[in-house]
Amino acid sequence: MFGASSATAVATAWWSASGPSTPLAVGFALVIAAAAWRHGSLRLSGAIAATVVGTLALRAGWSWGGYLIFWFAWATLGSRLGRARKDARTAGVVAKGAQRDASQVVANGGVFALAAAMVVTTGDAASNTALWGAAALAAAGADTMATEIGTWVGRPPRSVGTWREVPTGTSGAVSVAGSAAMFGSALVLTAVAVAFGLVPAARWWVVALAAVFGAVVDTVVGALAQEQRWCPxxxxxxxxxxxxxxxxxxxxxxWRWLGNDAVNLVCTASAAALAWLVA
Ligand SMILES: [Zn+2]
Structure with a gap:
């Protein structure tokens, strides 16, 4: 008898098996990062950082690499949706454009890459490392999609610090559309982490909860602590x-040193911390 559960077990085992050899992993990561650079999703520094993150993920396992590649496709889709309208609405507000540089890659993928590096060095794929690594990346994706959808179709957002309307694209502000996208993206990325066998199905809620927590922390820190500047x-x-x-x-x-990238790092780190605590 080859039932659905054993089919799932085989698929999970295959995806969870240790990933490709290092040269193959570097090659894979390089091809994807180079394509993203050519299509304008990454700056050169971002492509170099993404190659490092991608290599670590693939070495940790196909499930890690597959999840990261989906995440990147998901974030790229988000940035492409209604780009002209978003650029027009946020041109005078946001510090950086849609091309991600190295510090943005590290802010979004650094904690996930750290988890992957721990699995690569210890060879321990069975621990909770995958849980907090997946949560960190899901939080980054939830936050990214909230911004992309919110600035595209959302009404002018309100700051969670003052509850006043602020210009579209302002950090620490929320809209209904952006919040819906945040929850939806957290669930989609959690489902993909489960589908790739990175996260056990029974622990899906840890990743989803931590992702939402991280995105909320991002918003609150963005409103209360992130540096705000003024054009006279x-x-x-x-x-x-x-x-x-x-x-x-x-x-x-x-705080003068606390820019958008640092806030994103806080977002992913707090999601990882909550997943680690709950697990
Ligand atoms: Zn000005």
Whole structure:
């Protein structure tokens, strides 16, 4: 008898089996990162960082690599949806465009890469490392999709600090569309982690819960602690050091060193911490 459960067990074992050899893993990661660079999803520094993250994930196992590749396709889809409209709506607010650089790659994928590196070095694929690694990446994806969908179709968001309407694209602000995208993306990425055998089906809720937690932490830290800048010429809030009008902006609120990338790192780290605690 070859029932559904044994078929699942075989599929899981195959996906969980240790990944490709190092040269093959580097080759795979390099091809994907180079394609993303050519299509404008990554800057050169981002492509180099993504090659490192991708190699570690593939060496940790096919399930890790498959999950990461899906995540990247998912985030790329999010950034492509309604790009012209989003660029127009957020041109004077967001610090960086849709091309991800190395610090953005590390902010989103660094904690996941750390988990993969631990599996590669210890050879221990059975522990909870996959759980917190998957949660970190799911949180980054939930936060990314909330921003992409919220800035595309959302109404002007409200800051969770003041509950005032703020310009579209402002960190630490929420809209109904963005929040729905956050929950939906957390569930999709959790389902994919389970489908690839990275996370046991019985523990799906740990990853989903931690992903949502991380995205909420991201929003709260973004509202209360992230550096906010001000353009004196346009009399508008922005995250840009030089506003798109050409004027140098000045610090208005928040911690000076705490930019969007640092907040994203806090998002993924807090998701990993919660998954680790719950597991
Ligand atoms: Zn300006």
């Amino acid at each position: 010429s346009c009399a508008t809030a922005t995250e840009q050091w030089q506003h798109n009008c050409g004027t140098d902006t000045r610090h208005r609120a928040g």
